[in-house]
Amino acid sequence: MDRRLIPATPRIAHISLKGRVEVPVYTDGTPMRVAQPVADLLRSPHGPRERQLLQGEPFTVIDRNEGHAFGFAGKDGYCGWLADAALSRDPVPSHWVSTPGTHLYPEARIQAPEVCALSLGAQVAITANHGKWLETTQGFLPACHLRPLGDWLADPVAVAESLLGTPYLWGGNSRGGIDCSGLVQLAFWACGISLPGDSDLQESAGTEITPDAALRRGDLIFWKGHVALVVDETRLIHANGHTMSVAHEGIQACIDRIQAQEGRPVRHRRRVL
Numbered sequence: 001m002d003r004r005l006i007p008a009t010p011r012i013a014h015i016s017l018k019g020r021v022e023v024p025v026y027t028d029g030t031p032m033r034v035a036q037p038v039a040d041l042l043r044s045p046h047g048p049r050e051r052q053l054l055q056g057e058p059f060t061v062i063d064r065n066e067g068h069a070f071g072f073a074g075k076d077g078y079c080g081w082l083a084d085a086a087l088s089r090d091p092v093p094s095h096w097v098s099t100p101g102t103h104l105y106p107e108a109r110i111q112a113p114e115v116c117a118l119s120l121g122a123q124v125a126i127t128a129n130h131g132k133w134l135e136t137t138q139g140f141l142p143a144c145h146l147r148p149l150g151d152w153l154a155d156p157v158a159v160a161e162s163l164l165g166t167p168y169l170w171g172g173n174s175r176g177g178i179d180c181s182g183l184v185q186l187a188f189w190a191c192g193i194s195l196p197g198d199s200d201l202q203e204s205a206g207t208e209i210t211p212d213a214a215l216r217r218g219d220l221i222f223w224k225g226h227v228a229l230v231v232d233e234t235r236l237i238h239a240n241g242h243t244m245s246v247a248h249e250g251i252q253a254c255i256d257r258i259q260a261q262e263g264r265p266v267r268h269r270r271r272v273l
Helices: 156-161 180-189 251-262
Strands: 012-014 025-027 030-034 038-042 049-054 058-065 068-073 079-083 095-097 101-104 116-119 133-135 140-142 146-148 220-223 226-230 235-240 245-250 268-271
Touching: 012 058, 030 068, 049 079, 101 140, 156 180, 156 226, 156 235, 180 226, 180 235, 220 251, 226 251, 235 251, 245 251
Parallel strands: 012 025
Antiparallel strands: 030 058, 038 049, 038 079, 058 068, 068 079, 095 146, 101 116, 133 140, 220 226, 220 268, 226 235, 235 245
8 A cells, every 4th residue: 555645653543544544533624724835744743755745735634743744634534744733624615726826915005015925826715805906814916916716727838837847846736846747737737637646656647549540739748756737739947956946848759868878768648538
């Protein structure tokens, strides 16, 4: 069983695992939400980052240890540890940030010093509508940067292209830094399509494209440990360690480069849309 998708520690497990995992205690878990702009999801308390969660994302807590909470992300079931300080019982979000990024302000005035930056995909609960500004319990956001949850974008590639130049970050899921699978997951999530968090898990999404079939916009190309989005018949977009950024690259040039430099051939070509 894949530890990334098994909501259990040696002493407690989610009730869904009863009969499959032997532990002293089973629990329904405690529903919480991320209360920081970006929170690292760790392999262990104080351990290495595996993914990131954004403001407002749901997280079910199963266990606690060393100032950290173990559980799973609501968007994809990815399991790991978050710092206790990153979680709260904030209201259920009503809107999401649909632009590459935005700022939260203490008042509805663009000259006010920002409270923090929020990334594409962050979720907030709106308490009042002031026309050009929407109010939350933490402050104010430009209304033009938000959409109601369920009001999705239409083109994952266009979403990915809005993040061109974003620096590469292993395990990153935000405008501040993102990796290949994080870019793909976020691009499809913004269009109302759920995908797993890591590239090897994403390889099961959609259907396999036969080698003789032409690729089209939105298709996914997989190497071992890497994934890219097809832009058109000649180009792809990916967050990559070669440019250390989200960047366009020629499809064949990318295939040849990865084979020559790393000895990794294309493993899958998948169609989700």
